[in-house]
Amino acid sequence: MQKITGSGVMVFIKHKEDTLVLLLQNIRKKQLVLMEPGGNQEVGLSSMSNALKELYEETFAGLSKSDLDEEHKVLVNYQYLCYAVYIKIDDLNFFKEVMGMNQKILQMANSRSLHSFNECKGFNIVNLKDLVNVDFQYYENDNNKIPLHIRTQVSLKEFQAKQIIQKDLTIQLPLFSCSLDKIRIKNPKSPLQVLNNQYTYVIH
Numbered sequence: 300m301q302k303i304t305g306s307g308v309m310v311f312i313k314h315k316e317d318t319l320v321l322l323l324q325n326i327r328k329k330q331l332v333l334m335e336p337g338g339n340q341e342v343g344l345s346s347m348s349n350a351l352k353e354l355y356e357e358t359f360a361g362l363s364k365s366d367l368d369e370e371h372k373v374l375v376n377y378q379y380l381c382y383a384v385y386i387k388i389d390d391l392n393f394f395k396e397v398m399g400m401n402q403k404i405l406q407m408a409n410s411r412s413l414h415s416f417n418e419c420k421g422f423n424i425v426n427l428k429d430l431v432n433v434d435f436q437y438y439e440n441d442n443n444k445i446p447l448h449i450r451t452q453v454s455l456k457e458f459q460a461k462q463i464i465q466k467d468l469t470i471q472l473p474l475f476s477c478s479l480d481k482i483r484i485k486n487p488k489s490p491l492q493v494l495n496n497q498y499t500y501v502i503h
Contacts, residue, residue: 306350306380307337308367309454311427311470313387318427318468320455322438323357324420327448333423333438334448335381336362338415346380356415358422359401360482360494361394364475364502371472373457381454383463385472386502391424397479397498398422404497410490427468430455475502 310321322333336357341349347367355363367382375381388394405416423445425438435452437444447455458464463471477500484491 302378303340303346303380304378305337305339306346306353306382307335307450307454308350308354309335309381309383309451309458310354310362311383311385311472312391312424313385313470313474314389314391318470319391320425320427320430321358321362321422322425322447322451323422324445325418325448326420330446331420332446332448333425334451335454337379337381337450338418347382350380350382353415356413356491357419359398359405359416359419360491360497360499361398361401362477362500362502368473371463373454373461375450375453375457379450379454381450381457383458383470383472384475384502385470386475386477388477394500395424397500401494401497401499404493405491408490408493410493413490416490427464431468477502 312319312321323336325332325334336354337350338353350367351364364384367384372380372382423438430438435447435455437446465471479498480501482494482497482499484495
């Protein structure tokens with residue numbers, strides 16, 4: 300079996316009647332692209348642990364989960380594992396505020412040691428229908444077309460092929476609820492320490 304070099308999490312969001320996708324803004328080859336939370340495989344971590352770490356760090360400690368389902372993943376290019384999770388968010392604006400505030404605090408702290416945050420320039424919450432209409436190529440926002448990274452395009456198409464994304468764009472996964480909690484980072488050397496007592500969403 301080929302070595303797994305990275306892993307991540309595609310976050311599908313149920314908001315009222317819509318299915319949304321959380322995508323992060325990254326600069327790759329000097330171009331802004333949208334990607335799911337994910338990154339290179341860290342030595343000593345399982346693919347799932349690595350994906351969960353990326354989810355927490357790349358969403359500015361905005362989302363955390365204790366585990367992922369091994370059934371709900373796809374393999375991209377024989378080397379990247381993308382897990383999927385489906386969450387219900389009632390107050391989308393507050394969810395954006397929480398992530399946005401954490402992002403601002405991390406930007407002000409300007410920590411060079413948090414690589415995943417330094418890669419991530421922001422986030423978009425995108426209607427899945429808009430992505431399907433353009434074959435997952437790009438997201439159009441204010442007349443700007445932001446391309447989806449090829450890793451993300453292939454992951455979404457694989458979720459479609461696996462029928463996790465249904466033809467009516469519902470998501471064939473267990474629907475998790477989220478609750479707000481305070482961030483508590485006990486390690487004083489952690490670059491996320493500056494977020495203590497800020498809010499995080501716990502998926503359960």
